[in-house]
Structure formats: structure tokens, C-alpha cells
Amino acid sequence: MKFLLISACLTVVMTAPCEWLAAQQASGAIQLRDMVVIDHQGPVLLSDLLPSDAPVGLRETSQRVELCQAPQAGALRVLRAEQVLRSITPYPDLLQQFTIPPRIIIRYLGSSASEARVRDAISEFLRIRGWDKGLPEGAKLDLPEVTAAEGESFQVTQVQWDTQRQAMEVRLGCSKPRPCGAFLGYVLLPQTLPVDSRKGLTRAISAKSERVPRTDAPDVAHPPLVTKGKTATLILENATMRISVPVTCLEPGLLNQSVRVFDKRSRRILVAQVVGDHLLRASL
Numbered sequence: 001m002k003f004l005l006i007s008a009c010l011t012v013v014m015t016a017p018c019e020w021l022a023a024q025q026a027s028g029a030i031q032l033r034d035m036v037v038i039d040h041q042g043p044v045l046l047s048d049l050l051p052s053d054a055p056v057g058l059r060e061t062s063q064r065v066e067l068c069q070a071p072q073a074g075a076l077r078v079l080r081a082e083q084v085l086r087s088i089t090p091y092p093d094l095l096q097q098f099t100i101p102p103r104i105i106i107r108y109l110g111s112s113a114s115e116a117r118v119r120d121a122i123s124e125f126l127r128i129r130g131w132d133k134g135l136p137e138g139a140k141l142d143l144p145e146v147t148a149a150e151g152e153s154f155q156v157t158q159v160q161w162d163t164q165r166q167a168m169e170v171r172l173g174c175s176k177p178r179p180c181g182a183f184l185g186y187v188l189l190p191q192t193l194p195v196d197s198r199k200g201l202t203r204a205i206s207a208k209s210e211r212v213p214r215t216d217a218p219d220v221a222h223p224p225l226v227t228k229g230k231t232a233t234l235i236l237e238n239a240t241m242r243i244s245v246p247v248t249c250l251e252p253g254l255l256n257q258s259v260r261v262f263d264k265r266s267r268r269i270l271v272a273q274v275v276g277d278h279l280l281r282a283s284l
Contacts, residue, residue, distance in 0.1 A: 030054055032084070034101035038108050041070050044077075046088065049104060058097065065091060070108045072255055076235070076275045079104040105235075115141055117153055122170055122187065125156035131204035136197060138190035142167070144183055159205050162186065168205060224252035225277050226259060234261060234272050238284040247272075247280070 032049040046065035050058070067087050071077040081100045088094050118141060123134040158171040168187035189198065226232050226249045234247045245263060253259035253274040261272050261280060272280035 029097060029099045030058070031099045032101060032104065034104050036104065036106050038070055038106060041108070044068050044070050044079075044106055046084075046094075048106075049084075061091075061094065065094070068106075071106060071276055072108070075108065075255055076279055076281065077106045078233070078276070078279060079106060114152075115143065118143060118172065118185065121154040121156050121172060122159070122168075125159060125170075126201070126204045129204040131200055133197075133200075135187065136190060136193050136201075138192070140188040140190075142186040142188060144185070161202065161205055168201075224254055225274050226253045226280065228252050230278070232261070232278040232280055234263070234270070234280045234282060235275075236282055236284045241284060243284075249280075 030051065033051060036044075036049055038044060038048050043066040045063050046067060047059050047062035049067075050062060054062075065087055067079060067084060068077060081102050081104075084100050084104065088098070119135055126132075126134075153175045154172045155175050156170055156172050160169050161167075162169040165186060167189070170185045170187060172183055172185060189201070228249055228251050230249055231246055232249050233244050235242060235244050237243075245265065247261040247263050247270070250260040250262055250269065255274055255276075257274050258271050259274060259280070261270050262268075263270060270282055272282040275281045
């Protein structure tokens with residue numbers, strides 16, 4: 001008799017979650033995406049997490065729900081299920097319509113770097129070194145694919161002459177708060193550039209070709225996103241897999257900087273890129 005009673009209780013306990021799950025599936029609950037790439041700054045909306053085939057009416061309603069602020073260009077932000085749930089709670093009509101993943105990763109790629117702003121940064125660098133005529137008309141830029149926040153300005157850290165390519169080699173980065181890493185570009189001078197102008201540019205390039213020194217003073221307005229000795233989350237990913245592990249930071253780091261971290265489980269020291277608040281990324 002006792003055996004039958006225990007067996008009946010176990011049956012109820014085991015079937016209840018199954019019935020709840022079946023009810024959720026039958027109700028047509030929509031699964032929110034667990035990896036989202038957004039194309040805008042400002043608040044991240046619930047509608048940004050909807051799959052592409054979500055009903056139009058539901059998408060319009062979800063645009064009223066703000067979840068968090070978009071991460072900086074090139075960075076990640078992690079939303080946990082309870083954070084999303086808190087944002088939806090004021091809208092009871094939406095609560096039963098979604099299935100929320102335990103964790104949602106949001107990424108903002110930014111927009112392509114503005115060539116005009118890159119030109120302005122190079123011209124300003126040369127002006128400080130005695131060439132105030134800007135880049136010659138007809139000079140062409142050879143730039144990599146760089147993403148940054150909309151309207152972001154740039155800063156030149158180094159200019160030198162590349163004898164092999166016969167072009168100005170320019171190293172740049174985003175101005176504070178540095179939402180992109182350093183990148184290398186080239187300025188191809190026009191063949192018709194007068195000799196005296198070419199000599200003037202050469203003098204400006206040679207005046208101070210060394211890298212602009214970095215200051216060790218702390219940036220109070222933009223403190224490090226990871227701190228030495230503190231725990232952070234490291235996302236390891238490749239084309240088919242993505243895992244996260246807790247690590248200890250061995251040095252502080254700003255956005256997009258590479259820092260050393262210690263993985264207690266493997267007892268290994270890894271180098272990872274800072275992509276968010278207490279969040280890093282590395283390749284598997």
C-alpha cells in the first residue's frame with residue numbers, strides 16, 4: 001500500500017512539469033533568441049529579441065518594453081532571464097507569450113568607420129607636426145573594415161612612410177571612450193602631387209614618427225571594465241561552439257584591450273579581449 005502511494009506521488013511530481021511544458025507549447029509561446037546582434041544605439045527593446053517570423057502585432061507591442069542600454073560598438077552585453085522578466089512584468093498581456101532563455105547575449109557591431117573623420121584625424125596629426133594643408137586632394141585611403149559608434153571620432157597614434165607600398169602608414173584608434181581597437185590604414189598620395197608638397201609631407205611624417213606616449217594616470221571618467229584580482233566571465237567561442245567560464249583577471253583592462261586572465265579549473269593563464277563589464281572573449 002505504501003509502495004502504491006509513493007508511486008502515485010512520484011507520478012504526479014514527474015508529470016506536472018511535462019504538463020506545464022506541453023501547455024506552454026500548446027499556447028504557442030515564442031522562444032526569444034539567446035544571441036542577438038542589434039543595429040542601433042540606445043535602449044535594447046523586447047522586439048529586438050523576437051525571431052524573424054514573430055507576428056507583426058506582437059512585435060509592435062514589444063517595442064514598448066525597454067530591457068537595457070545597447071553595449072558599445074564591438075562589445076557584448078549579457079541579459080539574464082530574471083532581468084528580462086522584470087522588464088516584462090508591467091505588461092501582463094505579454095508574460096504568457098514568451099519563453100525566455102536563461103541568458104541572452106547582445107552584441108552591437110556599430111557602423112563602418114567614417115572616411116571623412118579618419119581624414120580629419122590624419123590632417124590634425126600632420127598639422128601638429130608642421131603641415132597645415134591637410135591631406136592633398138586626390139589622396140586615397142586604404143582602410144580595413146572597422147566598426148565604431150555612429151559619429152565616433154578618431155585619433156592618430158603613429159605615422160610613418162612605408163617604402164614598399166610608397167604610402168603613408170597610419171595607425172589610428174577611436175577617441176575616448178575607445179569603442180574600437182587600434183587599426184592600420186594607408187594614405188596613397190596622388191602621382192601628380194608637386195615635389196615641394198611631397199617634401200613637406202615627408203618632413204611632417206619624419207618630425208615625430210614615434211608612437212604618442214600613453215599616460216599612466218587613471219581615467220576617472222572611464223574606469224576599467226575588468227579589475228585586477230576580480231572575477232569576470234570569459235566567453236570562449238568558435239564557429240560551432242560557445243561556452244563561458246569564470247576567470248580571475250590578472251590585470252585591469254578597458255574596452256577592447258587584451259588582458260591576462262587565470263582559469264582556476266584548467267590552471268592556465270589565457271589572453272582575452274575585454275568586451276563588456278566583467279566580460280571577456282577569446283577563441284577556442
